[in-house]
Amino acid sequence: MSLLVTCQHGLGDNIYSRPFVRAAAMRDPGRVYLSTPWPELFEDLPVQFVQPSTRLRTQAKNVARQQPARWANAPASAHNVRIAYNGTTFAKGLSVPRAIDCLLPLGLAPFVFDLPHMGVAPVTTIGQPLAVIRPATVRREWFNSARNPKPEYIAAIAAELMTTHHVVVVADLQDDAEWLEGELPPHHQAFVRGELAVRDLLALVAAADVVVGGVGWIVPAALALQRPAFIILGGHGGHNAPALITDPRMDLSKIYFAAPTEYCRCTDMKHNCTKEIPDLRLKWDTFRHTAFRPSSPTPPQPPSLGGRS
Structure with missing residues (x-):
């Protein structure tokens, strides 16, 4: 049976969801449909994207950036899982990842917390970190x-x-x-x-x-x-x-x-x-002196896209 996973709309929420979406997609490649305003976070996974309905400003802007061919329709028979967590979740002592795991279990899959390669940074640092x-x-x-x-x-x-x-x-x-x-x-x-x-x-x-x-x-x-x-x-x-x-x-x-x-x-x-x-x-x-050890200067990166200074 196909699976329709509806993510929350926040950018961070979707990053948290990725290990669990990955596990579901690897169990049943091509049969997982994902409703998200941030398909870029999952585009290396074997999922099909469903266009979300959102009036949230930043999310709606990103949905509008997508090509129409990005979106598919989930089968009417698809099993639905809606990822959500709230104050009740936290009151139980569950973290965000544990809450998602309850709704979309990893099963025997490893917990892989990563993101796909997003390309080159859009700034020139002139040799500075x-x-x-x-x-x-x-x-x-x-x-x-x-x-x-x-x-x-x-x-x-x-x-x-x-x-x-x-x-x-x-x-x-x-x-x-x-x-x-x-x-x-x-x-x-x-x-x-x-x-x-x-x-x-x-x-x-x-x-x-x-x-x-x-x-x-x-x-x-x-x-x-x-x-x-x-x-x-x-x-x-x-x-x-x-x-x-x-x-x-x-x-x-x-x-x-x-x-x-x-x-x-x-x-x-x-x-x-x-x-x-x-x-x-x-x-x-x-x-x-522990987590952050300043880097040595790096080679110049490709030209900047601009920005407000």
């Missing part, structure tokens, strides 16, 4: 200010990296839809109006010497691409604590979570969480 910075933002569609770290913490790390790295800031800002908390971090180059399609965005992360930001899609992306990541926690820990967004089956040796002194374990996306990290510098130094 690359640092990718994800600033703190809030979205009208999913307003979660509680999980963001204090934006000045991201800015402080970005400022230090400016002396050793080519610093690139990425976001998809739009008036009245998604906006910054605080100011844009220091940078050499910025793509903050959604200029990068998902392949370019992930190619940028894949080429990064280090990734810095709060909880979001950069966590599974950095883990899947095995890039060093310094993740600065804010609050909303009842849904975003490290144990809930990682898995022991992942290689966690290159990721560091800088937690507030009083890490708030609330489940309220608008809660005024305590986010103070007075020893941020010590945590950054610890990361630099």
Whole structure:
């Protein structure tokens, strides 16, 4: 019987789903239909893509980028599995990967957490190692200010990296839809109006010497691409604590979570969480001397696609 898997719409959610979609597809190649706004994340797997219905801004833009031939129709008889997790999932102590495993089991397949090759990074670093910075933002569609770290913490790390790295800031800002908390971090180059399609965005992360930001899609992306990541926690820990967004089956040796002194374990996306990290510098130094060892300068890459600076 054919299987129709409906993914959640977030970019990070889909990266988390990939090991389980892979396992299902390998068990029954060609008979797995996948509804996702991010088919690029799965295009090396033997699946057929079903066009999702979504009004979410970023996801709808990526669906619109696809050629019509990308999409297929799942058989009416297909067995349906909808990937989802929520506060009830986390209250049970299940992490995101474990929750997906309950819905779309790996079975005897290995847990392979990766991404397909996305091409060459769309920047020129002029021989410097690359640092990718994800600033703190809030979205009208999913307003979660509680999980963001204090934006000045991201800015402080970005400022230090400016002396050793080519610093690139990425976001998809739009008036009245998604906006910054605080100011844009220091940078050499910025793509903050959604200029990068998902392949370019992930190619940028894949080429990064280090990734810095709060909880979001950069966590599974950095883990899947095995890039060093310094993740600065804010609050909303009842849904975003490290144990809930990682898995022991992942290689966690290159990721560091800088937690507030009083890490708030609330489940309220608008809660005024305590986010103070007075020893941020010590945590950054610890990361630099363990997970992140700055690279030597790299050869120049192909010409930039441009960006806002």
